[in-house]
Amino acid sequence: MAFSSEERKRYARHLDLPGFGGHAQERLRAGRVLVVGCGGLGSPALYYLAAAGVGLLGLVDPDLVDISNLQRQILHATPDIGRPKVDSAVGRLRALNPHVRLSPHVERLAADNARDLFAPYDLVLDCTDNFAAKYLINDVCAALKKPFVHAGISGFCGQLLTVLPGQSACLRCVFPEPPPLASPESAPAAGPLGAIPGVIGSLQAVEALKFLTGIGALLTDTLLTYDGLEAEFKPVHATRNPACPACGAGAKPKE
Numbered sequence: 001m002a003f004s005s006e007e008r009k010r011y012a013r014h015l016d017l018p019g020f021g022g023h024a025q026e027r028l029r030a031g032r033v034l035v036v037g038c039g040g041l042g043s044p045a046l047y048y049l050a051a052a053g054v055g056l057l058g059l060v061d062p063d064l065v066d067i068s069n070l071q072r073q074i075l076h077a078t079p080d081i082g083r084p085k086v087d088s089a090v091g092r093l094r095a096l097n098p099h100v101r102l103s104p105h106v107e108r109l110a111a112d113n114a115r116d117l118f119a120p121y122d123l124v125l126d127c128t129d130n131f132a133a134k135y136l137i138n139d140v141c142a143a144l145k146k147p148f149v150h151a152g153i154s155g156f157c158g159q160l161l162t163v164l165p166g167q168s169a170c171l172r173c174v175f176p177e178p179p180p181l182a183s184p185e186s187a188p189a190a191g192p193l194g195a196i197p198g199v200i201g202s203l204q205a206v207e208a209l210k211f212l213t214g215i216g217a218l219l220t221d222t223l224l225t226y227d228g229l230e231a232e233f234k235p236v237h238a239t240r241n242p243a244c245p246a247c248g249a250g251a252k253p254k255e
């Protein structure tokens with residue numbers, strides 16, 4: 001379907017971009033991305049994906065906007081305090097780009113809803129803030145062969161890994177288990193510096209745009225780490241573990 005004159009103006013910088021153009025923009029419009037977590041990572045990721053014209057964005061988050069979120073969660077503003085983050089995000093994204101369909105879910109990702117939530121989407125972005133959710137996303141995506149982009153932040157640092165289950169290393173291939181102190185009950189780490197999730201969430205958006213359009217090289221089999229204090233990005237090579245409990249040959253199908 002052709003772009004309207006309004007869409008042609010809106011996406012002019014993409015349509016004129018060598019190596020991108022109308023074909024890639026059409027693929028974005030047909031794209032479906034689920035963003036789990038509408039906080040520090042989800043804010044920039046959702047902003048850029050909506051601005052870029054991704055056709056369908058799903059949003060999952062059970063939480064309400066708290067004043068302490070506003071130091072980094074740039075989708076939300078002071079008048080949104082007390083509202084569900086998903087509602088605040090939908091309002092902001094709809095105002096940004098009315099062409100994007102938004103599917104809000106004010107609920108916590110859990111073992112019993114993950115499959116249904118993930119099924120309609122081409123790609124999942126892990127924008128969560130805890131290890132339990134990150135490993136759940138990894139394991140369900142591995143079982144469903146659903147591509148996803150892992151990310152995490154702490155203090156002044158962040159990391160990123162794109163996973164094509166069955167083809168590239170997953171989170172458990174690199175870190176078979178969450179860190180021992182990372183129980184859901186443990187106190188959240190101090191920080192992060194507000195702009196750190198902005199950097200990493202923006203990189204997740206770039207990975208999603210490349211995945212949907214088929215351009216460039218995805219960040220697979222490479223864990224990219226970022227140290228904001230040292231201004232240093234480091235790619236760490238990752239290899240698939242044939243005995244990986246999530247994506248290896250002997251992985252048990254998850255119910």
Ligand SMILES: [Zn+2]
Nearest residue numbers: 170173244247
């Ligand atoms: Zn694996």
